[in-house]
Amino acid sequence: MNTRPYACSFSLRSRTLGLAVVLAAILGTVDAEAQDRCKEPPSLPSWNDTGPRQAIVDFVMRVTTEGSADFVPVAERIAVFDNDGCLWCEQPLYFQLFFALDRVKALAEDHPEWREQQPFAAILADDKEALAKLTEHDAAAIVAATHAGITTDEFAAVVQDWLKTARHPVYDRPYTELTYQPMLELLEYLRANDFKTYIVSGGGIEFLRVFAEDVYGIPPEQVIGSSVKTRYEMRNGEPVLVKLPEVGSIDDKEGKPININLHIGRRPVMAFGNSDGDLQMLQWTTAGDGPRFGLLVHHTDAEREYAYDRDSHIGRLDKALEEATARGWTVVDMKDDWNAIFADGE
Amino acid sequence: MNTRPYACSFSLRSRTLGLAVVLAAILGTVDAEAQDRCKEPPSLPSWNDTGPRQAIVDFVMRVTTEGSADFVPVAERIAVFDNDGCLWCEQPLYFQLFFALDRVKALAEDHPEWREQQPFAAILADDKEALAKLTEHDAAAIVAATHAGITTDEFAAVVQDWLKTARHPVYDRPYTELTYQPMLELLEYLRANDFKTYIVSGGGIEFLRVFAEDVYGIPPEQVIGSSVKTRYEMRNGEPVLVKLPEVGSIDDKEGKPININLHIGRRPVMAFGNSDGDLQMLQWTTAGDGPRFGLLVHHTDAEREYAYDRDSHIGRLDKALEEATARGWTVVDMKDDWNAIFADGE
Numbered sequence: 258m259n260t261r262p263y264a265c266s267f268s269l270r271s272r273t274l275g276l277a278v279v280l281a282a283i284l285g286t287v288d289a290e291a292q293d294r295c296k297e298p299p300s301l302p303s304w305n306d307t308g309p310r311q312a313i314v315d316f317v318m319r320v321t322t323e324g325s326a327d328f329v330p331v332a333e334r335i336a337v338f339d340n341d342g343c344l345w346c347e348q349p350l351y352f353q354l355f356f357a358l359d360r361v362k363a364l365a366e367d368h369p370e371w372r373e374q375q376p377f378a379a380i381l382a383d384d385k386e387a388l389a390k391l392t393e394h395d396a397a398a399i400v401a402a403t404h405a406g407i408t409t410d411e412f413a414a415v416v417q418d419w420l421k422t423a424r425h426p427v428y429d430r431p432y433t434e435l436t437y438q439p440m441l442e443l444l445e446y447l448r449a450n451d452f453k454t455y456i457v458s459g460g461g462i463e464f465l466r467v468f469a470e471d472v473y474g475i476p477p478e479q480v481i482g483s484s485v486k487t488r489y490e491m492r493n494g495e496p497v498l499v500k501l502p503e504v505g506s507i508d509d510k511e512g513k514p515i516n517i518n519l520h521i522g523r524r525p526v527m528a529f530g531n532s533d534g535d536l537q538m539l540q541w542t543t544a545g546d547g548p549r550f551g552l553l554v555h556h557t558d559a560e561r562e563y564a565y566d567r568d569s570h571i572g573r574l575d576k577a578l579e580e581a582t583a584r585g586w587t588v589v590d591m592k593d594d595w596n597a598i599f600a601d602g603e
Numbered sequence: 604m605n606t607r608p609y610a611c612s613f614s615l616r617s618r619t620l621g622l623a624v625v626l627a628a629i630l631g632t633v634d635a636e637a638q639d640r641c642k643e644p645p646s647l648p649s650w651n652d653t654g655p656r657q658a659i660v661d662f663v664m665r666v667t668t669e670g671s672a673d674f675v676p677v678a679e680r681i682a683v684f685d686n687d688g689c690l691w692c693e694q695p696l697y698f699q700l701f702f703a704l705d706r707v708k709a710l711a712e713d714h715p716e717w718r719e720q721q722p723f724a725a726i727l728a729d730d731k732e733a734l735a736k737l738t739e740h741d742a743a744a745i746v747a748a749t750h751a752g753i754t755t756d757e758f759a760a761v762v763q764d765w766l767k768t769a770r771h772p773v774y775d776r777p778y779t780e781l782t783y784q785p786m787l788e789l790l791e792y793l794r795a796n797d798f799k800t801y802i803v804s805g806g807g808i809e810f811l812r813v814f815a816e817d818v819y820g821i822p823p824e825q826v827i828g829s830s831v832k833t834r835y836e837m838r839n840g841e842p843v844l845v846k847l848p849e850v851g852s853i854d855d856k857e858g859k860p861i862n863i864n865l866h867i868g869r870r871p872v873m874a875f876g877n878s879d880g881d882l883q884m885l886q887w888t889t890a891g892d893g894p895r896f897g898l899l900v901h902h903t904d905a906e907r908e909y910a911y912d913r914d915s916h917i918g919r920l921d922k923a924l925e926e927a928t929a930r931g932w933t934v935v936d937m938k939d940d941w942n943a944i945f946a947d948g949e
Contacts, residue, residue: 367728476869487865514844
């Protein structure tokens with residue numbers, strides 16, 4: 258297995274300073290935290306020793322080895338990740354949609370008119386047949402009702418409360434426990450190799466930012482997502498940002514490279530997705546000059562998670578799967594390539 | 604003078620590791636680069652020992668001293684800077700407007716109709732009287748003609764070429780030499796104290812990103828500015844982003860906190876501006892909980908640079924100057940507080 262010696266995270270990279278650290282360790286003067294950081298290079302234990310792991314490790318070694326023809330300076334090491342179906346589960350519905358449905362129920366008391374008004378009536382009646390037929394127009398109405406009209410701070414508090422109490426209807430555990438262990442390891446591994454890791458998700462940017470730092474180690478400024486417009490106003494002499502029922506950006510398909518350009522302004526070196534919504538992000542990333550890496554997570558494991566691709570209405574993977582072959586992107590077969598699925602080891 | 608001992612940039616912060624480095628230095632095993640980084644703590648030599656320097660240093664010491672009631676974790680150390688009139692000169696016109704005017708001239712051959720069409724005819728005729736009366740509508744037409752219709756990569760190349768050859772009409776030197784030396788030192792000083800420095804400018808995001816990394820040490824992902832919308836399309840099988848003649852965002856006044864929220868998603872700890880266009884950014888920043896710092900650069904030096912405030916049509920500073928007193932923001936008097944103005948020492 259072709260692994261790269263791990264560069265200590267306090268970046269003592271010169272051989273002479275390395276000697277100083279060894280010396281200091283012998284003399285017992287290296288503090289525990291620094292030792293700890295040096296001891297365990299992040300690795301990818303939940304990845305089987307199959308093609309995708311090999312491809313990732315080989316690529317990272319090539320771009321981080323000084324003197325290599327494919328060396329990429331640290332400032333340019335940008336890796337972008339889709340969220341739904343790539344970093345966490347997206348079945349049987351996008352988790353943020355569960356949030357929105359719960360939110361409609363929580364707000365129903367203040368909206369007696371919803372009992373007669375679709376799609377709200379269907380949500381309140383738990384009418385699964387009607388819910389399965391939600392249109393984009395319905396989705397926009399739900400987002401406007403549940404993601405707007407409050408300040409950004411208020412919204413963050415609502416999401417935080419929901420994440421603490423809500424449970425996935427099938428797995429019966431908090432949504433934030435349904436992140437993929439192999440992908441958490443990959444995020445760590447890339448960061449240990451001086452990559453800046455970004456989320457680029459069709460999900461809401463303000464929704465994602467509530468948990469991305471805790472759950473993925475990704476700070477708010479490295480989260481890109483769909484957004485509504487906001488209005489700046491003074492309330493009791495204090496400024497607030499009010500979320501408006503008006504779309505700012507849909508961060509899906511063509512929206513992904515557009516927002517990568519707007520937020521990052523530099524073409525990523527690596528891109529990770531799982532559906533046709535990520536196709537343009539992978540195209541944009543891998544069309545750049547120099548070494549580039551694209552990867553798709555293919556959900557093939559009906560036993561441990563879900564198996565779906567071309568015919569799924571959530572996370573459809575069709576065109577991007579074709580293009581993966583043509584463009585040499587890596588495809589993860591979850592069943593064969595991952596020995597663990599969720600972050601709790603199940 | 605109350606200065607903080609400089610933490611070496613390879614972050615050997617524990618006393619024991621510090622000892623290891625001393626030992627290594629004695630043994631001659633510390634490499635030259637590491638020594639260099641440790642030798643010279645960034646300081647603020649172009650700032651006179653007056654109130655603003657003191658206020659900055661005191662504040663930074665408070666928020667970076669572990670155990671201090673005002674300690675701010677590294678992840679939250681965000682500092683935002685306006686560009687025009689704050690990091691570089693903005694007189695007698697915003698530099699990007701000079702770019703746009705030059706661009707109209709460069710494109711005129713392909714647009715014979717401009718000779719009869721305002722505001723282009725006035726630009727081509729160098730009609731200063733007419734140019735002084737440009738309306739916002741005119742400005743929009745100029746931006747559409749000069750900042751759209753080409754790909755993002757093409758636009759970056761055009762700006763890069765222009766910056767190499769264009770010279771400021773009064774100072775007769777490249778625009779990128781008209782950055783303020785005290786502010787360059789401040790950027791370095793804050794980064795040495797683990798602040799992430801951002802530009803939040805009314806100027807164009809794609810224009811700024813061409814030089815921000817070289818000139819300010821600010822990478823593209825930390826540049827926020829005004830933008831046009833872009834369209835993703837395939838050209839000869841390769842994806843491109845085409846700049847459209849349609850405003851995406853005006854990053855001025857209320858637009859600044861709105862875009863800070865969109866791009867950073869975390870309230871800055873420090874904000875630096877110089878005009879009423881920065882008022883809302885300073886309000887938003889300093890209204891946050893915990894220690895916050897706001898600073899305005901007041902252009903008071905007609906001899907070394909320009910003196911202007913309430914009546915200027917470029918960089919008007921009126922309401923924000925009032926509010927600085929009420930809210931306790933620091934105001935730099937360029938004449939008294941800076942012993943150098945431009946980056947070349949003049």
